[in-house]
Amino acid sequence: MATLRRLALATLDGNWEHDHTVPSRTLYPHQWSWDSAFIAIGLAHVRPDRAWRELRTLFAAQWADGRVPHIVFNPALRVGSYFPGPEFWDSAVADAAPAAATSGLVQPPVHALAAWLVHRRAPSEASVRELRWLYPRLVAQQRYLTGQRDVGGAGLAAIVHPWESGLDNSPAWDAPMAAVPANADVMRAYRRHDTVHADAAHRPTDLDYARYVAIVAAYRGHAYTDAGLAGRHPFLVECPLVNAALGAAEHALARIAVVVGADPGPHQDRAARITRALVDRLQDPVTGAFHPRDLRTDQLIPARTVLGLMPLILPDLSTRQAEAVVAEACSARFGLAARMDRPLPSHDRTAPDFEPLRYWRGPSWMNTNWLLWRGLRTHERPDLAAGLRESMLELAATAGCHEYFHPDTGAGLGSPAFSWTASLLLDALAEE
Known part of the structure; x- marks a missing residue:
C-alpha cells in the first residue's frame, strides 16, 4: 500500500502546474473541470492547501451566468498545442464569459461534493474560509444547471454536448449523435492532439469528432446562450450521471451551509426534488435501470452503460430503487461482486457494440468506479463496496495510474500518468 501511495503522490506532484493539476502532461495540458474536483479529493489526504487552490483556480474562471467551464486554458501554451x-x-463571443479563455461547456457538478470531502478530511479555520468563498459560487453553479439548463421543464439539467457528460463517446450517445449532421472530412481542417499521444483505435473516431465540432459550432454560433435550446440545438439529453451529481451536490451544499452559517433547508428540498425527477424521468419502470433521455425524441436511450449506475450516489433513493441499481451492477453486464478481478467496465460487456479498448465504449475508469463505491457505502452494501475497492487497488498495483484500463486484462490505456486515477487511488487507500 505504501508503494501505491508513493506512486499516486508522485503522479500528482508531476502534474502540478503552479495553481492547478493537469490531468496528464501529454493528452490534457490544461485544467479540466471535473478532473479538478476528483483531484482535490485525493489531494486532501496529502496536500490540502493544493486541494483548495485547485478548486479556487477553477472557480476563478466561472462564468457570470454560473456555469463552470469544462476547460480553463493555460495562456502560457502555444496556439495549436491542443x-x-x-x-x-x-x-x-459570450457576454457571460470570464476574462480567461475557457470552453463554453460544463461537466458533471461533482465540485460541491469535492469541497465537502476536502473540508471533512482536513477541517480547519482555513478550510472554513475556503468554504465561505466557494459556497456562493457552488450555489450559482447549481442555479445555472437547474435553471437555464432545465430544457425538459421537469427539474433536471440537460447536456448540450456528449463532452458535458464526461463520457465523451459512450454508446449512450450513439442514437442522438446519429441525428447530428456532420462529415468526417471536416476533421481535415484540424489536427487532433489526442491521437498523437494515444492509439487512434482507442479514441473516438474522426466521425465522432466531426459531430463534436458541429455541436460546438451550433452552440458557439448563438454565443453559448441557452435561451431557445429546445427549438434549435442538435443535441439535448438528460444524463443520469450529471443529474445524480446535481442531487449529490445539493446534499453536500446542505452540509457546507451549516459550516458557513447558511440555511441547509433549501438544499435538502432541492436534493429531494432532483432525486424524484431523476426517478420519474430516467428510470425504466420495467427494468429499474436508469437511462439518459433524448429530449429531441422524448425517449429513453436503451443502451446499458455505467451512466445508469451513477444514481446510487444519491442517499435519498428508496431501498427498492437502490436495489434495482445494485442488481444492474451485479448482472453479467457489469460484474460487480464481493470478490471480483477487475472494476466495472464503462459499457454493457454483453452488448454487441462493447469495445474493450475504445475510451468510454468498454474500458474501466477509476472515477466512475469510485462514484459507485461511494454509492454502495451510502446504501449499506459494505460487502460489494469492499470487493470493488480491492479490484480498484489491484488494478493500479498492476498497471499504474493510467487514464483508463482494459476491462479484462487490466492493461493500462490512454495516458500513463493520469491525475484523477492517482487522486482517487489515494482516497481509496485512506479507507483501509
Whole structure:
C-alpha cells in the first residue's frame, strides 16, 4: 500500500502546474473541470492547501451566468498545442464569459461534493474560509444547471454536448449523435492532439469528432446562450450521471451551509426534488435501470452503460430503487461482486457494440468506479463496496495510474500518468 501511495503522490506532484493539476502532461495540458474536483479529493489526504487552490483556480474562471467551464486554458501554451483549443472555442463571443479563455461547456457538478470531502478530511479555520468563498459560487453553479439548463421543464439539467457528460463517446450517445449532421472530412481542417499521444483505435473516431465540432459550432454560433435550446440545438439529453451529481451536490451544499452559517433547508428540498425527477424521468419502470433521455425524441436511450449506475450516489433513493441499481451492477453486464478481478467496465460487456479498448465504449475508469463505491457505502452494501475497492487497488498495483484500463486484462490505456486515477487511488487507500 505504501508503494501505491508513493506512486499516486508522485503522479500528482508531476502534474502540478503552479495553481492547478493537469490531468496528464501529454493528452490534457490544461485544467479540466471535473478532473479538478476528483483531484482535490485525493489531494486532501496529502496536500490540502493544493486541494483548495485547485478548486479556487477553477472557480476563478466561472462564468457570470454560473456555469463552470469544462476547460480553463493555460495562456502560457502555444496556439495549436491542443485541439480543440481556445481559438476554437472563442469564449469571448459570450457576454457571460470570464476574462480567461475557457470552453463554453460544463461537466458533471461533482465540485460541491469535492469541497465537502476536502473540508471533512482536513477541517480547519482555513478550510472554513475556503468554504465561505466557494459556497456562493457552488450555489450559482447549481442555479445555472437547474435553471437555464432545465430544457425538459421537469427539474433536471440537460447536456448540450456528449463532452458535458464526461463520457465523451459512450454508446449512450450513439442514437442522438446519429441525428447530428456532420462529415468526417471536416476533421481535415484540424489536427487532433489526442491521437498523437494515444492509439487512434482507442479514441473516438474522426466521425465522432466531426459531430463534436458541429455541436460546438451550433452552440458557439448563438454565443453559448441557452435561451431557445429546445427549438434549435442538435443535441439535448438528460444524463443520469450529471443529474445524480446535481442531487449529490445539493446534499453536500446542505452540509457546507451549516459550516458557513447558511440555511441547509433549501438544499435538502432541492436534493429531494432532483432525486424524484431523476426517478420519474430516467428510470425504466420495467427494468429499474436508469437511462439518459433524448429530449429531441422524448425517449429513453436503451443502451446499458455505467451512466445508469451513477444514481446510487444519491442517499435519498428508496431501498427498492437502490436495489434495482445494485442488481444492474451485479448482472453479467457489469460484474460487480464481493470478490471480483477487475472494476466495472464503462459499457454493457454483453452488448454487441462493447469495445474493450475504445475510451468510454468498454474500458474501466477509476472515477466512475469510485462514484459507485461511494454509492454502495451510502446504501449499506459494505460487502460489494469492499470487493470493488480491492479490484480498484489491484488494478493500479498492476498497471499504474493510467487514464483508463482494459476491462479484462487490466492493461493500462490512454495516458500513463493520469491525475484523477492517482487522486482517487489515494482516497481509496485512506479507507483501509
